[in-house]
Amino acid sequence: MAEKKVYSKLGEMLANGEFILTGELEPEKTCDLSHTIQEAKEIAPYVVAANVTDSPLGIVTINSMAASHIIQKEAGLEVIWQLTVRDVNKLGIAGMIMGGHALGLRNVLSLTGDHPALGDMPESKPVFDLDSATLIRLVKDMVDKGTINGHEIENPPTLHVGAAANPNSDPMGAEILKIGRKAEAGCEFIQTQVVYDLDRTIEFLSEIKKYNVPILLGIFPMKSYGMAKGFDTFVPGVDVPKDILAKWKSIKTEFKDDKKEQKRLYDQANYEFFKPFISELKKKGLLAGVHCMAVHYPRIFPKLMEVIKA
Amino acid sequence: MVIITTKKPVDEVLNVLKDNNARKLFLVSCGVCSALCQTGGEEGLVEWKEILENEGYDIVNGIVVDDVCDNREMAKVVRKNDADVQEADSIITLSCGLGVQSIVQVLSKKYPEKNVFVTNNTEFMGMTERIGRFYMRCQGCGDCLLNETGGICPITTCAKSLMNGPCGGMVNEKCEVGNYEKDCGWVLIYNRLKEIGRLDLFSKLRDPVDWSESGHQREVVWR
Ligand code: SF4
Numbered sequence A: 001m002a003e004k005k006v007y008s009k010l011g012e013m014l015a016n017g018e019f020i021l022t023g024e025l026e027p028e029k030t031c032d033l034s035h036t037i038q039e040a041k042e043i044a045p046y047v048v049a050a051n052v053t054d055s056p057l058g059i060v061t062i063n064s065m066a067a068s069h070i071i072q073k074e075a076g077l078e079v080i081w082q083l084t085v086r087d088v089n090k091l092g093i094a095g096m097i098m099g100g101h102a103l104g105l106r107n108v109l110s111l112t113g114d115h116p117a118l119g120d121m122p123e124s125k126p127v128f129d130l131d132s133a134t135l136i137r138l139v140k141d142m143v144d145k146g147t148i149n150g151h152e153i154e155n156p157p158t159l160h161v162g163a164a165a166n167p168n169s170d171p172m173g174a175e176i177l178k179i180g181r182k183a184e185a186g187c188e189f190i191q192t193q194v195v196y197d198l199d200r201t202i203e204f205l206s207e208i209k210k211y212n213v214p215i216l217l218g219i220f221p222m223k224s225y226g227m228a229k230g231f232d233t234f235v236p237g238v239d240v241p242k243d244i245l246a247k248w249k250s251i252k253t254e255f256k257d258d259k260k261e262q263k264r265l266y267d268q269a270n271y272e273f274f275k276p277f278i279s280e281l282k283k284k285g286l287l288a289g290v291h292c293m294a295v296h297y298p299r300i301f302p303k304l305m306e307v308i309k310a
Numbered sequence B: 001m002v003i004i005t006t007k008k009p010v011d012e013v014l015n016v017l018k019d020n021n022a023r024k025l026f027l028v029s030c031g032v033c034s035a036l037c038q039t040g041g042e043e044g045l046v047e048w049k050e051i052l053e054n055e056g057y058d059i060v061n062g063i064v065v066d067d068v069c070d071n072r073e074m075a076k077v078v079r080k081n082d083a084d085v086q087e088a089d090s091i092i093t094l095s096c097g098l099g100v101q102s103i104v105q106v107l108s109k110k111y112p113e114k115n116v117f118v119t120n121n122t123e124f125m126g127m128t129e130r131i132g133r134f135y136m137r138c139q140g141c142g143d144c145l146l147n148e149t150g151g152i153c154p155i156t157t158c159a160k161s162l163m164n165g166p167c168g169g170m171v172n173e174k175c176e177v178g179n180y181e182k183d184c185g186w187v188l189i190y191n192r193l194k195e196i197g198r199l200d201l202f203s204k205l206r207d208p209v210d211w212s213e214s215g216h217q218r219e220v221v222w223r
């Protein structure tokens, strides 16, 4: 195989086999990105890059390509542009890939996207002309062959393309074979859904190791008991373990009059849970890094850095 | 196979008739699919006659026709009932959308001024479990994939019609669309292909659907 081409810091660090941390930014229904830019600046010293979400849960937000460009420019933080196949057909997406490149984006994460029926414009037409695997193939053709549907691009884009994977998925066998398809399509990195179950994660990561795609483990440090509880209740398919919920609850109730101490204890509890979890997977050689999906929790990043470096 | 129809709200139909100044009506009720769906047939005809008469409409005639969607059959019906058709200002069709358009097409030659209205909503072509339980299992995509998907249609059973599922919206074999109550189509396909020992088919990276030939007045013409 020819030497891997590198187009971004993320691509470079993955190619060098460095254990990395990526973050997540969630622009909202707004035309003013100053809050997100601020958060991006706060996590920038710790992460290699941060995902910029594309109307998650089908709830419409500012366009992710525009937000990615602005955040990257204003915060000086490399982004991983999340692009779903939900809203645009493949003709439109091919145009967006060229546009994204022209705007300086160098990493794109291929996602199916939540169905519009789940969101706040449920009567929208669901497009899904491509799927998460065929979007990867489209990007790879554009980048590696310089073609779209066999037609030449004058100045082809250069982006790395990644995918999502869900270790919680049941039946796991179907998810594994699906990752095989994404790998075949040319996927260059994988970010997983949030996991809390170590045994299941080990089983899953061991199974997909054969595809030889660097894996970033999705984690969700919980800023408060409310966050933990909300995540457990509202994110389908992910259960926050009972002992975590109990611990977070005790921090909430025991230190309700000392917010500062409460914060310190939440941060410490996250550190204590994630450190052994990640070390174990790292030791087994199953991970290329960690993807932290907790938004609005930038103060946890120095602690996560300690975990990553450990 | 049946074209599955449901009844439009009576008021919606009455409002349309009013808007169009309809007075004298000729009713055509489908004796096959819509009869089975209880939106047409003899019963539907009796029901609509009563509703319309109560509203003061003049019912010129009402008949049940087996193949409303067959142009030849409709041409025959129009010929046989020519006097009634001539007298009526509007035709009310208790059928699917095919029936309505079949009548429009047939009438347009001799009676281009006549209105044709429909009392039903057409849902899908359906598989019948029993009367009152009909399921969409095929959307007539024109390039059937069932030989490769264990006889389960991804276009219909996957809420996103994905070619490479399951997506991240699947939880415990259920689909995110519809509150996790329906089976994820791609899990159905996975389980089926596993049963028949053909997971190699599941592993295959599939091309997106080719839309170049679809969607615009598709036709099958072989003579
Ligand atoms: S693939 Fe599905 S929609 Fe297409 S013809 Fe076959 S069953 Fe019908």
Ligand code: SF4
Pocket (backbone or CB within 6 Å): B157, B158, B159, B160, B161, B162, B165, B166, B167, B168, B169, B170, B171, B174, B175, B176, B177, B183, B184, B185, B186, B187
């Ligand atoms: S959960 Fe399954 S059926 Fe629902 S959209 Fe995803 S792949 Fe399709």
